Amino acid sequence: MCGIISVVDRAGNRMDGSKIKKALSLMDERGSGEGAGYAAYGVYPEFADCYALHVFFDNIVETKSFVDDLLKIWGTIEHDEEIPTFEGPNLKKVHTPWRYFFRPDASLMSGTPSPEEDIVTYLVMKVNTSIPGALVYSSGKNIGVFKAAGWPEDVADFYRIQDYEGYIWLAHNRYPTNTKGWWGGAHPFNLLDWSVIHNGEITSYGTNRRYIESFGYRCTMFTDTEVVAYLVDLLARKHGLDEEMAVRALAPPFWDDIDAMPRKEKEMNLAIRLAYGSAMMNGPFAIVVANSEGICGFSDRIKLRPLIAAEKGDRLYISSEEAAIRCMEPELDRVWMPRAGEPVIGRVR
Amino acid sequence: MAVGSVPLRYRITIDRDRCMECGRCVENCPYGTFRWEGDRIVVDSRNCTACHRCIAMCPRDAISLAEYPCDYRSHPLWTRDAREAIYNQARSGKIILAGMGNVQPLPPIFDSLLLDACQVTNPSIDPLREPMELRTYIGKKPSKLEFSRTPDGDVDLRTELTPNLMLETPIMIGHMSYGAISLNAQLALAKGAHGAGTFLGTGEGGMHPAIFPYQDNMIVQVASGRFGVDVDYLNRGAAIEIKIGQGAKPGIGGHLPGEKVCADVSCTRMIPMGSDAISPAPHHDIYSIEDLAQLVRSLKEATEWKKPVFVKIAAVHNVAAIAAGIARSSADAVVVDGFRGGTGAAPKVFRDHVGIPIEAAISAVDQKLRNQGVRNEISVVASGGIRNAADVTKAIALGADAVYIGTAALVAMGCRVCGNCYRGLCPWGIATQRPDLVARLDPEKEGEHVANLIHAWTMEVSELMGAAGINAIESLRGNRDRLRGYLLDEGMLKVLDVKPVGA
Ligand code: SF4
Ligand code: SF4
Numbered sequence: 052m053c054g055i056i057s058v059v060d061r062a063g064n065r066m067d068g069s070k071i072k073k074a075l076s077l078m079d080e081r082g083s084g085e086g087a088g089y090a091a092y093g094v095y096p097e098f099a100d101c102y103a104l105h106v107f108f109d110n111i112v113e114t115k116s117f118v119d120d121l122l123k124i125w126g127t128i129e130h131d132e133e134i135p136t137f138e139g140p141n142l143k144k145v146h147t148p149w150r151y152f153f154r155p156d157a158s159l160m161s162g163t164p165s166p167e168e169d170i171v172t173y174l175v176m177k178v179n180t181s182i183p184g185a186l187v188y189s190s191g192k193n194i195g196v197f198k199a200a201g202w203p204e205d206v207a208d209f210y211r212i213q214d215y216e217g218y219i220w221l222a223h224n225r226y227p228t229n230t231k232g233w234w235g236g237a238h239p240f241n242l243l244d245w246s247v248i249h250n251g252e253i254t255s256y257g258t259n260r261r262y263i264e265s266f267g268y269r270c271t272m273f274t275d276t277e278v279v280a281y282l283v284d285l286l287a288r289k290h291g292l293d294e295e296m297a298v299r300a301l302a303p304p305f306w307d308d309i310d311a312m313p314r315k316e317k318e319m320n321l322a323i324r325l326a327y328g329s330a331m332m333n334g335p336f337a338i339v340v341a342n343s344e345g346i347c348g349f350s351d352r353i354k355l356r357p358l359i360a361a362e363k364g365d366r367l368y369i370s371s372e373e374a375a376i377r378c379m380e381p382e383l384d385r386v387w388m389p390r391a392g393e394p395v396i397g398r399v400r
Numbered sequence: 401m402a403v404g405s406v407p408l409r410y411r412i413t414i415d416r417d418r419c420m421e422c423g424r425c426v427e428n429c430p431y432g433t434f435r436w437e438g439d440r441i442v443v444d445s446r447n448c449t450a451c452h453r454c455i456a457m458c459p460r461d462a463i464s465l466a467e468y469p470c471d472y473r474s475h476p477l478w479t480r481d482a483r484e485a486i487y488n489q490a491r492s493g494k495i496i497l498a499g500m501g502n503v504q505p506l507p508p509i510f511d512s513l514l515l516d517a518c519q520v521t522n523p524s525i526d527p528l529r530e531p532m533e534l535r536t537y538i539g540k541k542p543s544k545l546e547f548s549r550t551p552d553g554d555v556d557l558r559t560e561l562t563p564n565l566m567l568e569t570p571i572m573i574g575h576m577s578y579g580a581i582s583l584n585a586q587l588a589l590a591k592g593a594h595g596a597g598t599f600l601g602t603g604e605g606g607m608h609p610a611i612f613p614y615q616d617n618m619i620v621q622v623a624s625g626r627f628g629v630d631v632d633y634l635n636r637g638a639a640i641e642i643k644i645g646q647g648a649k650p651g652i653g654g655h656l657p658g659e660k661v662c663a664d665v666s667c668t669r670m671i672p673m674g675s676d677a678i679s680p681a682p683h684h685d686i687y688s689i690e691d692l693a694q695l696v697r698s699l700k701e702a703t704e705w706k707k708p709v710f711v712k713i714a715a716v717h718n719v720a721a722i723a724a725g726i727a728r729s730s731a732d733a734v735v736v737d738g739f740r741g742g743t744g745a746a747p748k749v750f751r752d753h754v755g756i757p758i759e760a761a762i763s764a765v766d767q768k769l770r771n772q773g774v775r776n777e778i779s780v781v782a783s784g785g786i787r788n789a790a791d792v793t794k795a796i797a798l799g800a801d802a803v804y805i806g807t808a809a810l811v812a813m814g815c816r817v818c819g820n821c822y823r824g825l826c827p828w829g830i831a832t833q834r835p836d837l838v839a840r841l842d843p844e845k846e847g848e849h850v851a852n853l854i855h856a857w858t859m860e861v862s863e864l865m866g867a868a869g870i871n872a873i874e875s876l877r878g879n880r881d882r883l884r885g886y887l888l889d890e891g892m893l894k895v896l897d898v899k900p901v902g903a
Binding site: 052228251252254255256257258260261262264265266289290291292293296305306307318319321322323324325326327328329331332333334335352353355 | 533543544557559775880882
């Protein structure tokens with residue numbers, strides 16, 4: 052179950068959230084009303100240089116000061132505010148979503164190649180593992196994740212998704228099967244620039260989690276998708292693999308195919324499986340990963356979950372259902388079904 | 401003699417109505433349980449080891465074997481075993497030897513771990529229709545890869561891979577030396593490993609020329625005695641293993657009695673005929689991890705850095721820390737051998753009381769290596785008491801890359817786990833050098849049995865993986881989420897890092 056839809060405007064033009072709300076709601080029967088969410092890139096142009104930290108607070112009074120203090124140790128809070136929400140009959144506020152626009156002090160973490168990002172990653176893990184009642188669920192620059200436990204249209208109305216504008220949108224409708232439906236468990240999952248939506252169950256979760264945790268990441272959201280966000284951060288940001296190589300690592304070709312490749316390619320694929328075997332994801336899944344430069348969708352190695360791609364002009368769509376894409380753009384230039392494990396990549400120019 | 405003799409263990413009876421007096425039992429029992437008295441076969445049950453050879457060979461099913469009912473005064477502490485061991489030692493004043501694995505009635509943890517299967521939301525995978533990948537590489541893996549792009553957009557891999565062993569199944573056969581087992585037995589294992597696309601160990605050293613055709617499937621061992629070790633031997637192996645310890649007898653060395661050192665064994669192991677071959681408990685050039693690292697590197701140097709080097713240790717209390725040290729010694733794999741590991745001969749007190757279970761050891765090692773960020777740099781091989789495909793699967797889910805089997809492979813060749821291997825009279829031609837007994841084992845046929853066993857287990861592992869929705873062994877490795885503990889205490893669940901059933 053679960054429904055995913057994403058769109059990138061390769062020219063970088065921004066789109067408001069009204070269409071994606073409609074598209075996601077079209078896939079209501081893929082969800083259970085226990086989680087839906089949206090992520091948009093380019094939503095905070097006025098604070099484009101700051102990390103936008105979205106935090107769920109169980110209790111503003113007692114918990115928020117701990118987060119404030121922690122952030123102040125590591126940098127400057129340029130601005131913070133409660134994320135505007137609008138309660139409806141179907142969606143009551145369980146947590147208070149808050150956003151900080153935060154500027155880390157790079158000098159506090161010298162000696163790493165990307166100190167700002169390492170500080171933010173550290174803060175996300177720190178808050179999520181040590182401050183009960185606070186959960187950072189979005190931490191990139193000029194990116195916002197908006198999610199809650201509810202139906203797609205209710206979550207969209209709760210945040211007034213139509214009022215935000217982004218050049219990349221991801222949206223997800225959840226049918227939780229392994230873990231409870233709760234706000235933190237809704238998709239998209241985000242860390243820094245990376246956001247992930249996912250339809251499926253990752254049977255290799257135990258392996259992936261223990262692998263990623265050995266690099267210092269801490270999984271706190273009790274769901275397999277979180278681990279995907281961290282894996283992508285590790286492979287793409289820390290190890291510097293490009294999208295294609297990262298997807299190769301997460302959903303590699305079968306040995307039979309590797310054996311049949313020309314020597315150089317064979318060696319490369321062998322190396323990827325040896326080095327990143329524990330990052331390989333198993334089980335049925337269709338995933339879209341985004342960063343500020345574009346989106347990348349791929350499915351599991353035997354395509355046990357649906358994934359469809361389409362193009363219209365500068366826009367590339369990836370979704371669980373063609374109908375959802377057509378709901379956003381009835382006239383498409385091209386619609387295709389990517390093969391198992393084959394990435395569909397849309398880069399912003 | 402005050403202690404007198406101990407009662408028999410087993411009673412052999414011949415059903416005289418069925419017996420046709422062919423005399424095969426007389427021929428087959430090397431322990432002399434049967435003998436002719438005139439035209440009648442008489443039985444001396446005291447000699448029986450319960451090896452089942454006579455039963456298997458009797459054309460009329462005329463022989464029956466039962467444990468001899470002998471009621472000592474019942475006592476929960478002073479069991480029959482405890483008392484008989486004392487009688488025997490009071491008489492002999494010696495260390496009691498024993499063969500095969502630990503006989504203490506300790507419950508195998510494997511049996512309290514249950515595997516997972518998919519239902520509805522997550523389809524199970526049918527290995528008959530979908531690819532199921534059990535291919536396993538043993539050796540060092542890079543912790544990250546570096547690529548570069550050529551100006552014309554081509555991608556080049558810049559990281560160099562170190563040599564790995566490629567296995568078509570995560571099941572290998574552990575080390576059993578020529579000497580401890582017969583040449584026919586070793587040949588059969590080699591044929592079996594070859595047939596199954598996997599590897600086996602030479603044991604303590606030396607490779608007999610008869611094994612040369614299978615050298616690409618052999619892992620050559622370097623034990624403290626250095627028997628049979630020269631550069632030719634090292635180069636013949638696909639990999640090299642340094643044996644520090646062994647699960648059946650942690651902390652002590654090896655001993656091959658002089659009687660087993662026939663001309664052939666003497667040649668193979670480079671020791672004088674008839675002399676005892678003693679591998680001391682420590683390697684006399686290894687007193688620290690640095691020393692071990694030196695040996696690892698000199699073996700690599702000797703073989704031009706073309707062979708992975710394994711280090712085998714017994715599972716003991718601080719096994720995780722030792723394994724982490726080994727990971728830093730340039731070794732490519734660490735073999736952890738649990739306290740149920742078999743042996744040709746060990747002091748009984750070691751076999752039954754020293755070491756820890758492989759399940760706990762593997763969990764601890766895997767976790768420690770992860771905590772230190774070096775899990776990728778070394779492969780982990782679990783051994784010691786792997787009885788079936790479920791044990792293999794569970795060992796991998798706990799964190800092993802592959803397993804070694806030992807006793808299971810011998811059982812596939814006929815071994816009845818009688819535990820008398822140290823006496824050199826193995827009725828199945830396995831743990832013996834007596835030519836007439838060795839001749840009982842047909843390497844061709846038994847090699848096929850060994851290969852069959854590995855194939856069968858490999859298929860079962862694929863089925864178990866498919867049921868769990870996993871189609872590559874990499875995704876099973878260390879995947880403790882796919883295990884649940886049943887009737888395990890909280891402490892054990894914590895060590896294994898698995899949830900209890902229902903959670
Ligand atoms: S030792 Fe083996 S062959 Fe001899 S009597 Fe006992 S079971 Fe039969
Ligand atoms: S190898 Fe032979 S002696 Fe040893 S336990 Fe097996 S049957 Fe008995």
